[in-house]
Each structure stands twice: as C-alpha cells, then as structure tokens.
Amino acid sequence: MTFRVTILGSSSALPTVRKHPSAHALNVHEQFFLIDCGEGTQTQLRRYGVSPLRVNCVFLTHLHGDHVFGLFGLISTLGLLGRRTPLQVFAPHSAEAMLRSHLQYFDAELPYELQVTEVDTCKHRLIYENKTLEVWTVPLRHRVPTAGYLFREKTPPRNIRKELIPAYGLSLAQIQAAKQGRDITLSDGTLVPNAVLTYRPYVPRSYAYLSDTAYSAKAAGLVAGTDLLYHEATFMDADRRLARQTGHSTALQAARAALAAGAGRLLIGHFSSRYKDDAVLVDEARTVFPAADAATEGDTWDIRPRADDTMPASEAVSLIGRP
Template sequence: MKLTILGCYAATPRTITNPTSQVLEIKNRMFLIDCGEGTQVQLRKNKIKFSKINHIFISHLHGDHFFGLIGTISTFALLGRTTDLHIYGPKGIKEIITLQLRLSNSWTTYELFFHELESKESEIIFEDQKVIVKTIPLKHRVYTNGFLFQEKPGDRKLNVDAVQNYNIDTCYYQKIKGGGNVTLEDGTIIENEKLSFDPIPPMSYAFCSDTGYHEAVIPLIENVDVLYHESTFLDSEESLAGKTLHCTAKEAATIALKANVKQLVLGHYSTRYGDITVFKEEAETIFPNVLLADDGRSFEF
C-alpha cells in the first residue's frame, strides 16, 4: 500500500505548499482523494499517470479540497481520455462540475459518473473484487466524509510440498486457495490448514480531513493500519480549533490511540506555523507512531 501526498496544507495554496490532495495505491488500484488547486501539476511532478486514476473521492465542498477538480477533469479530456471516471462526493458536486463544463462548452471525451453522498451514516460507496471503500462521517462546518479503504482478504497460499506429498491433482489447487478441504479417493478428508498457508493480512487506510474532534469515528477506524488525520492546529490554538471544527495534533493523536491504529499520518496544517515538526512532537506525547505528511512525500506500508 502506497500513499503519495500531493498537498496537505489548509486553506490557500502558496508557492511552497499545496492544499489537500493525495493518491492511494492499494491492490493495484489508484485512488485520488480530494483535489485541491494544483492537483494536476502535483500529479505530474510526482510522475503519477493520469490514465491510472479512475476514481476520485471528494470529502467536502470547501475549495481547498476540490477547486482543482474541474481542471483535472478538463485535462483528462484534452489528453484524449476514453476510460470512465467516477467521482464520489457530497450532493451538489455534479451541479458544480457540469455547470462549468456546460458554460465553457468543454464536455469530456469520456463518461463521467457522479456518486453523490448525503447519508450521515457510514455506507459502502465502492466495491470490487479486491477493495471496498466506506464513508466516515465527520464533524465539520459543511457536510463532510472521510473515507475508509480496505483490502479484501486474498487467497490462501498453496503449500506446494504438502499437496505433492498427498498427491493432490492440480484441479483442486484453486479450491485449496479458496479455503476448501480436499477429499482423497479413499475418502480421507485433508483439512485446508494442512494444504495451505494463511494469506497476507489485508491492509486498511482511513482518511479523516476536515473534522473537529469526533470520537464517533473511532468504531469505524478501529485497528486500521494507517490513519491520516487532520491536525490543523497545535494545542495552543485549541479554542480556535473548536470554533472552526478542526483538530489539534494532540486531538488527532488521541483519536489514533483510542482507535488502536497502527500508524498515524498528520496533515492539513495551518500555514501560520513555520515548522511542521512541532506537530509530530506534540502528537507523540499521546501516540508513538507518528508520520508527517508533506507535499511530494510518499509512504509505503
């Protein structure tokens, strides 16, 4: 599982920082999460192929999380894209994008599908054979969702020595990988555990931005491998965080601790701070496994 941070700063873009956007690669799928201004430029800088992005998830309709979407959609068309593009986001996103396309007479060369979200309860919004994506309802000034990406368990690993020792025909291999037992010609049942190894444990990634401190997310993200959580402010600005429905680094770490996640990634920093290492220092007083997102930084888990 690979996470590439295209932008992770709050509010407005600067020459040295970009608003929220990131790419998650999981089970050979590539998902774009949020699309602030400059996203397509950051995709180029990070050498991410536009053609590999077929699903875009927008957390909420504040500009620093989706103002780059229309440009990205337009560029995909100018490059001759023909593959379908699916966009998941709050109700209203279809109206915003199609209005811009209509008034600029810039219709896409590909099918554009909008999956508008309204539910305040967690729901499955994408599922295929390998990955499932659920919403994480957040607490912000407008309707906002985080997103939980989960790998589905893979096949069991064939124990080649064991199947050869039992002289099991290759026609049963797929059944064994799927967890099935095998019955020999003499009626003997060979249990699956003797013929295969456990699959690689499926991984999970939770994206939570923007939100105030919100313990309701804890059951939804419990035990995830990686949690990206906004940390707009430091604890010294806790009152401001409360007023704007954002989190401090300490609050993000508290959520990570209570949810028993394996790794916390901080982001969405206010640009009032000159040094983001102070966010890590503050969070580590609560939770030990902290990484700092930064524009252009990639993590492999």
C-alpha cells in the first residue's frame, strides 16, 4: 500500500555540483514511475535505491533538456541490463521522433520495446491506468507545450465489517456481492444496505507534479485536494517579471497554487541557480502556505493512507528518508 515519492533531481536548467536536474521517482503499491528525466537520472536512481529495471513508465512534462537529457542514457542502460519488459514513455508531441532518432543512432537493437505515447498538453485527460492508479495530464503554461501529471490512487474495494458476517449469517456469495458494492437481501427478506455492511478502507491518495509553468489557476483547480503538490518555483517573487517572461513561477505563486488547490503539503523546486540558499524560497512560500518544503535530492515523502477525511492530508504526508 506504498505511496511515496523520492526526489532524484530538483534544479533548473543550469547544472550545479549540489543539485541534479528534474526527476522524481514515484512508488505506488511497489510499481515505479519516473516523472521527468534530467541528465544523470540513472545514477540518481541507483544512489537512492531504485532499480532502473523496476521503472514501468516515464512521464516527461516537456521537451526541455533539463527534463529529458537523462532518458537517452537510461534507455541504453536498460538495454545493457537485458530488460525485456516494454518501457512506456508519455511525453508531448515530437517525443516519438526524438526517441526514434536516438534509437536509430545508439540503440537499434534494444532487447525491449520502447512504447511512446504523445500526450495532448492542452487537455486534462486520463492517459494511464492500472489496477490501483490513474494518471491524468494537467495543461501547464510554459514556453513550449507542457503537461503536468496527477497521479491518483483508485478508490479501493470496500471492506466488509467482519462482525456483521455471523450477525446476518452471510454466505460467501453475499460477502463477495457486498464487497462489490451491492445491497444484500437476507433469507427473511430484510434488505441490508451496502453502507451498513461495508466501509471504505482508506481515502485514495494523490500526488501532483506541476513543472515547468507560470502560475495557472486552472492547473491548481485540476489538482484540487491533492495530498502532495510539487510545484516549480524558479524565482523569488521580487523577480516575478523574469518569471513571467520565461514561463516560470515564483515561490509565492507556487504557494498560492497550493492554497488554491487545497493541497495537503507543498514541495517547491526547479530553483534558479542564482539563489544560493533554498531557505529564502521556502520562507517566501511559507508566508502563504506554511506546509511547504524544498524538494531536495534523496528525500522521500510518504503519503500514509487515511481512514477517513477527519485526518488532515497534511498530517498523512511525511518525510521518511533523507540521506
């Protein structure tokens, strides 16, 4: 029932010795997803204990190098490691041509299939699902077509209240029917509503990744209620003119997005290398949204399941690993 994200890279375009460009690894029920793949992502995966072979899908927000350059090396390495399982890549238009060109020059005989799906960056669409998870695109406002991603756990099957099985003398078939959401009619004709027999074991969890983008009220609305929001904050608010010109956000704007979304917690990153201390950006964000932190390489944020909505999402999200 794991739902956690590990920060592999948090910087913006200019590489520094302290930080790596954008990449997050998301673990949902032991299925691994990579969000953005900046240069050096494959070594970051190894450094923080995620086997590259376990990555199921890669979601690229946009085709700027600081979000993409690591994918070419990762594709080649997975070939060297003898991967057989297809690797799915979701990315904006032109990704297919870009990756085919890479394959033609460097990986003409990969032992696995690279499946590329180009996403419509203007639409909020369900683009991927498995038994436990849905992934939705979130249109963003950047200089090139860009999509954020919303990772949302599916509503879990309802659990039966065990004490009611003997009380009502439920058969196996009736228990199965109740778990599927049906009301049950007992042998004496009494109808027992499903809400009496079963309960939702936990509130579905979600993680939203919005980068790169200028402030977008629409994007904040599309990720409303997310437990954990990652929002880029390239600049301080004093440099908001620069942010507007370059299609980026300030720390204050990222905090406003978290507030508008009603997020549980906020992580900010993609800081410009002009700021030597992340704390000034975090402090600025906290003036508007106190549950804000910097996305830092190696940090793992865990979202615990909540039994119901009485426990605030902010309390369910915690930092569980820092190297």
